[in-house]
Amino acid sequence: MRLFLKGLGKRELATSFMLILFIILFILPFVTIGLKSVSVGWRWPALLPSGLSLDAWRSIMKDPKLIESLVTTFKVAFLVVLLNLLLAIPAARALSHYMFKGKSIIEGLLLSPILIPGILLAMGLQFTMIQFGIADKVIGVVFVHLIPTLPYAIRVMRAGYERMGSSLYEQASVLGAGLFTRFFTIALPLLLPSIRSLMLLTFVISLGQYALTAIIGGGTVITLPMLYYPYFSSSNDAVIAGFSILFALLPLLFIGFVEVMMRLVIRAVNRV
């Protein structure tokens, strides 16, 4: 081992260390949870499970509300991501490319939901939503999910716009590109890393909302966390592990779908 380490340069050593850290922090927990979901009676200090079984997965799949909650979760998360894109992109562009009076006040207002507990805002919003008739409805849940997601979405997009600068936009406009063409042919491809981060981040934040969904959804809008969290009170670790896997797979599936769609759009608009 010492000989092996001696043969490595500083750079290789750092890379190996980062790789090991990545495996410990990200891959190993995933493998452990995956194994846990198909294990029987795997308790400390046993190194491996004593047996394997798909009972936990059968139990999850048997839940009559699973499909409904998955559909609702995707519906809510999709709309939250879409609204975040629609609001964060113009807001970030205005904040990064333009100077105007009251800019710092608007910046502060847009980022303030991070500073105030979301649950506090949701309690206040519930009354308004009841008045507007959108409480206990998917659209109400979507709106309330904007509270913890929008400030991050604006931050991510703003960093992207600042990296891109406004010169390429101006160049495109003097070459004859209108507002939407500029966005689809220049901004979209160049902001792809930021858009990807925004989508993943807002999807994951929306997916993890239990309290806000419970307050505004009033128990009638059942998302996956609403179904999943009560299982924590059960002692069946395998079922919880199974749900966790399901939870982790959803953002990956979503981002895979989005990636394919965005590449198709960009290829179509940027052909010679």
Add this chain to the structure above:
Amino acid sequence: MNQLLQCRNIYKKFSNTSILQNLSFHLEEGEHFTVVGPSGCGKSTLLRCLAGLESLDEGDIYLREKSIVRLRPENRSVVLMFQDSLLFPHLTVLENVTYGLKRKKVSKTERVRQAERMLKKVKLFKWKDAFPHELSGGQKQRVSLARALVLKPDLLLLDEPFSSLDATLRESLRGEVKDLLREEGITSLFITHDRDEAIEMGDRLAVMFEGRFIQIGHPYDVVTNPSSMESAKIIGEGLALEEGFIPISKLKAIPVQDKPSIQDFTFVSGKVSAITVKNNIECYRISWELGSVLAMSDNRLVVGQEVLLSAKREEMKKYSTQKDQWGLAQ
């Protein structure tokens, strides 16, 4: 020749600071017009206003006798080429050049044909599938030029397009660009703070100072006969004094111990700060507390040597006060 562009009394302010002040001028069809001026005099703002990237506070701009001030940049037949090449990094060279043609709804075969023709002209055809990061600075600027020229705009605006390149490349590109503009018959407005570039690139030259043109004319006339001290300092090659201008060819640096001849008049005393070669003639940069100037000498001077800058009194050209149709001193 027909007048292509007319700017009438244009004003532009940025937070109470006047950038363009009552600026009026015109451009003839096919003309190459150069604007030279110090940094911050309003050159780039003028181009941005013409391209539609900035709005005017007052005044009007006419292109082919139609006002364009209310038109968006994408609807003006005016293309601006910036200091940086600003190629779209995610597109290939060919895709960059066809970008504007696609916006004009030119068919695919036609836009590829036109773009390839232009790439051949700028000698970059074999790089058509390369991405901008694979090109050198000079190649990027040539692609940028091809992308602008392929659109055949009524007016091409060039905002110091060679300023980021090294001196040798800059000189060779100047010639190439001027030839291309003539071949394509495109009217251009070129701005720079480099006097040599200004003289070479323009059929007519305007000297800009504090948001207005202080002199417009043929490059030779402007350089040899500045109309004011400001103009002389910006573009004149020689000694700019309050009462007049002495061209470099008439200016002599004489060591202090040698007395100037009876006809010569001493204007400034200074020190040799550098020795250089201009047009194969040894020249000396003479510096004093208020400035510096290039001068020739009959003697071999050394750096640090104290000298007198002399010329015959009658060689001094008085600044002209005659006004042209735009109210500029000629």
